[in-house]
Amino acid sequence: MRQLADDVFQLPLTPRNGINAYLLGDTLVDAGLPPHGKRLAKQLAGKVQRHALTHAHGDHAGGSKNLVEALGVPFLVGAGDAEAARTGVPVTKLGAFGRATAGFPGLPVDGELREGDTVGDFVVLDTPGHSPGHISFWRERDRVLVAGDVFFNMNIFTTVPGLRQPFGPFTVDPELNRQSERKVIELEPSLLLLGHGPPVTDAAAKLREFAGRELR
Numbered sequence: 001m002r003q004l005a006d007d008v009f010q011l012p013l014t015p016r017n018g019i020n021a022y023l024l025g026d027t028l029v030d031a032g033l034p035p036h037g038k039r040l041a042k043q044l045a046g047k048v049q050r051h052a053l054t055h056a057h058g059d060h061a062g063g064s065k066n067l068v069e070a071l072g073v074p075f076l077v078g079a080g081d082a083e084a085a086r087t088g089v090p091v092t093k094l095g096a097f098g099r100a101t102a103g104f105p106g107l108p109v110d111g112e113l114r115e116g117d118t119v120g121d122f123v124v125l126d127t128p129g130h131s132p133g134h135i136s137f138w139r140e141r142d143r144v145l146v147a148g149d150v151f152f153n154m155n156i157f158t159t160v161p162g163l164r165q166p167f168g169p170f171t172v173d174p175e176l177n178r179q180s181e182r183k184v185i186e187l188e189p190s191l192l193l194l195g196h197g198p199p200v201t202d203a204a205a206k207l208r209e210f211a212g213r214e215l216r
């Protein structure tokens with residue numbers, strides 16, 4: 001567990017920051033793949049009061065069922081992804097292949113999150129596109145943003161870090177995701193924390209560079 005800011009910790013779940021979860025105060029955001037849920041529950045017993053998702057794909061929600069059953073904490077999901085979280089069936093363009101590769105053990109949802117809701121000292125932002133109900137968590141006072149898979153900060157084939165579009169086949173609405181990218185860029189975050197890849201420091205400048213390359 002690596003501290004990145006006041007009450008903000010990264011939990012890298014695979015080597016080279018391939019899959020990340022984050023502890024924001026007493027909220028665990030994302031839980032990796034199914035085996036990661038048990039590991040996180042052991043590591044975080046007594047430290048977590050609730051578990052929230054950025055979005056309902058198997059590499060973020062895969063560990064949620066094991067974690068919630070072990071710790072007995074409420075499970076919070078963006079309203080547009082709540083059905084996918086309950087059933088474990090993500091919304092993708094890939095049909096049976098998408099369900100097989102991004103599916104996960106579904107579980108009851110205790111609360112649906114919407115833009116403006118607060119989770120600890122973070123505010124929920126709707127950032128749809130990668131999934132219909134993808135959300136991000138924003139803390140304005142030190143400009144920390146946890147933005148799931150709105151961007152990737154690595155090439156998933158080579159693991160080389162760098163801001164890029166999220167993996168295409170699993171992004172259900174790429175144009176809507178680009179709108180969410182613009183929304184994030186306008187916030188000018190200083191620290192951007194993503195599902196895949198290392199923390200992005202000096203994020204506003206790196207996002208401007210990304211916009212010049214990807215959003216013209």
Ligand SMILES: [Zn+2]
Pocket residue numbers: 057059060149195196
């Ligand atoms: Zn992901």
